[in-house]
Amino acid sequence: MRPIKQLENRFTRCPLALAMLCLSAPVAAEHVMPELMISADAQASVFSVSPARALTELQKTPGGVTVVDAQDYLTGRAGTMEDTLKLAPGVFIASRFGSDEARISIRGSGLQRTFHGRGLLLLQDGVPINLADGGFDMQAIEPQATRYIEVERGANALRFGGSTLGGAINYISETGRSAPALSLRAEAGSFDYQRYNLSVGAAKGALDGFASLNFQEQDGFRDHANQRNTRFVGNVGVQLSPQLENRTYVTVVDTDSELPGNLTYAALKANPRQAEAGSLNRDAKRDFQLYRLANRTALTHADGGVTEFTAFAAKKMLFHPLSFARLVQNSRDGGIGLRHTQPTQWLGAQQEHTVGVNWRRGLTVDEQCSYVITPAGPGGTPPAVSAPAGTHPCATLTKSNKLTAHNLEAYAQTRWSLTPKTDLTLGGQWTDAQRKVAPGDVPAPPRYDQDYQRFSPKLGVLHHLTAEIDLYANLSGSFEPPSFSETFNNLPLKAQRAMTTEVGARGHVQVANAKLGWDASVYRAKIRNELLALDVGNNRSATINAGETLHQGIELGLSARANAWRAQASYLYNDFRFVRDASVGNNRIAGVPDHVLNAEAAVKLPGDVWFGPTLQSASRAWVDHSNTLAAPGYSVFGLKLNQSLSNGVAWFVEGRNLGDKRYANTTGVIFDANGADAAQFSPGDGRAVYVGVSKAY
Template structure:
């Protein structure tokens, strides 16, 4: 029995060990206590310098707080671009994973990449390939084999697609600094935008003259000769408003041959024709040049992560393009009914030397008509949506030999045409005051037409058509005014893009591919209680014909084909908590409104705030003939990101953050090679105010960890496979901003 006891408790069973453990705990407690006391005092001193009133705001114990009365603003709101508060209320009736990222949050630090903007959006996995905009971006394992030119998500600007008509999209088309907020719809919860892909939709919503400053200037600089500047202006003139933003960014990059240079212009002009009619025109111009350092073997990454792939440098691999985009959105409102008509045209000129030189000029057109009604149905609350979206794209595709970065002989001259038509309908019916049932469906048609205008060998002219029907059923239970639980089951449908359809070998015509389809079940909850706020969802998706690079024997080992049954199962969680409140600035109660409409709400003081997101991603084959139940590669099974931030209501903030991948994960379908897990430490401090001067200082990867930010995906990898994309080394960035 004594032996069993000793085995059970290990070294704790030895009296001397107990003494050592107790002593170690006391020493550790003293060290941690001293550290946090010093940190708190340091933050207090720094905060007092930034906010002279900080110490004066401390309230003595037992002192009564004065009553605060908050008066609603009379500032009008755009019909075409709802405010952050309005859109959060609209999305709260969706029974599934949705969220809104307030741009003011990510503008408190470096705001260059999609990762900077979406790092704390639950369910979104985004990792730059080499510290730039080009990234692997995935929701629920969408487009899992893509580390470039995204697929599986509908990326939008102000409700109109940025995707080409065949489904691919460029991250460089987005300017996070010109956005007011970002809407994220995970999975079939993006049905209201006509999206039925596994990943859903991400919508960057622009600033308007109703919210923008007459003049704003922002400058950022930091490691790797990074520089970023923005000048923007917005205003309201009677029934019209405008917003315009010009940005320049450049960086030599952490790695060799990874220089980036981007110039972007975003503008919109809105006109309020009447109280119930508003139209808004959008203009976008992007010029982006990106050197591509390529991937490394694991040994190369571990020995010198800042090097480039020798072949990428030899061939001077790059991705440069110009983008011009014009769009319009017009909203008509009649009581509880709203009609929104959106349209766009985009032109893109791509110059893309890789193993060959790709020269493409694309023209894409789209229109979406959407009707919403909030009228009661049979005496119950109801929200009805009916919409029709259509896109057409035509691309002149020319390809040449890559002779050390120069164009050699022409190898292809093609015309690519894509057509998509989506009819969608959804109704949210409140059976009781707190329980709603949601029914929706979408019918989709897609066409891919490949015309080889000059034949080089076999004639590849071909055409493929796809039809899809995607129903959705959901239930929403409002447990109390601040807590919801939800359930939904839905179908997804994703036709292949030309990147998957184009034959890589000698086979003529397009590759015969079926559309990727799936069934997803989702259960979750979101809400707020006391100091805590959360958004947690569990999902399980059965996919058929997932588009994966399994290869075609005798044609290409990397050709995309339809896999058998695969499973995408995971958890998306965001949990925020105020660890401490009222350290130096007390929280108070405010009275909103008057009379019977009066309500009480907390006015924030200072706080120590823990923000955290967690992703569990269990993606694997389901009894595949070749791969069995192997894990799908490219994404870690566990991903955790957290930030501990002290915030003062005057605008001062400071604190550390961490990004943690605790386990290694596979980089190939055969599950023979793994990327190692990692932990990154960062720190951010700054001061942000609605008007006047703001600044930030942010450190990233402060321990200078060598790690793979993301990886490519191969069928079978070995020690010599160049599949790893190293993340940036230690970096520090600083920025200043002035709003008039």
């Protein structure tokens, strides 16, 4: 039995009712953490700053940036990336069947992928989660081991060397200096959802450590949608001297996900809980194990400069039966990074300079085998599949490739204070990437060895209109070589490149006894060779290079807080279209609604109980680039009730889609539906209620 399975079995013997009894009260919305006392000989950790300080640093950027405090999303169910990021300005995220896997996109990056994301740099504590070819897995992230999340949209992610259209999302872990000594949390609810988390943290002198073990399982709203995840996340830090700190991170993930497939819209309206027949008959699923080790070392110099070295290694094993074949992949990825930040004071002004280099390499052994082909029935029609799911043998190894990805990224950025109120930022990134496909055990040409190189510049201006209000503008380039999952039939694709302009404002004002805040950006990206993923049937996808496309839109975040009430909203306007395309003219690019709104509000009841509504709303979303088939718009409402007590106990009750609306939360993407209904719709979950309790010691 795998070691993590042994932990999982021990962790799940106590049912939810007993877990609640063990916690002696309800769990976590916003738990109140006991204050940690750090000894005088231990300096504050470079890798463990508060969310407020992280936001202050981020807002030196002349562009759209956000910090999501984990204490905000822990007031309700906190099981997926959608739960954590749905209120983050500029982020579009929609789960495909209530699971970890989702369509996640910023400014239209990788917007047609509903699994194994791309177009974003996903990091954990500043170290890439992405495989070397650019793809990433949502299941690699544990929301309940996270202290806060940094979102840097577009080229605002240059401080990590990111050059994608979408930017970067950085999950910052709890450490032994920030976490409670012991924290227990349990969640349960509709569709047999259950989730348990145990975490510990400790600090003594120069040493600290944090560890989190999480188990989650759900039967799912739909048939054949069971998901089971076990994650261990931990880190150990040591301050070798007042100037030198090292931290090591360990992640182990074991995840099994059944795949229910997409439905026609007629089938969705008739019975949204059903699974697509091909996925059910072939027992389609996406299971993998991930082992990841990362390390960060930071040296703080006497003049205020900081030199940071990072390294990581990851091993992933994927088992992925689909309706057309069974895929097996074994991946090994690793990388190193070096970054130096230096403050200076020249010509009577202050500056900050950053230079860095990242190198990553990945090798994936990719194998595909076909199923036994069942003979056709009378009249040439295929017979009904009667064998139980999972019994279809793999008949022949039809594909075996060795996929190698290399990336070398060198970047630099300098920020000058031109006046006490105005900063100028100049920067750029050079990418040298290689994608190589070589024969494995089954030679099946074509093969390729493709190199991608490009420089992406950045120019930005930040003006402090007042102490509370910033205005900004920037012009930046982006560059994205294709991932291996986008090279259908082993044909190389061109790299996607773009130039983006952005203007915006952020700030807060005090009105009576309420603090009102906003974060607003308007952007326009002219893209060449956009990587567009298409569903080509039978659960298969292909990616093409479009010619010229245009992405423009509005990213708006609003918040209001007072003693007795609070509210938060995130609005997106997405105008993504082709430009004079020979086939579809200036049509909208399929895969994302034009308008998206997520909001929640709450009032304080007696006993510091918070109660209020939630809203998730989206307009029509095209399914095909020919703009003949669309998912209708929808609005779903919920309610949330939570309380946080001074003794570290917290609890919540959350209702979602209380009107039990039948709607498509996301869709596949095809080129032309010819106006006919197609099996491309992924139903949103029906009416659901979740409860949770936590205790922090």
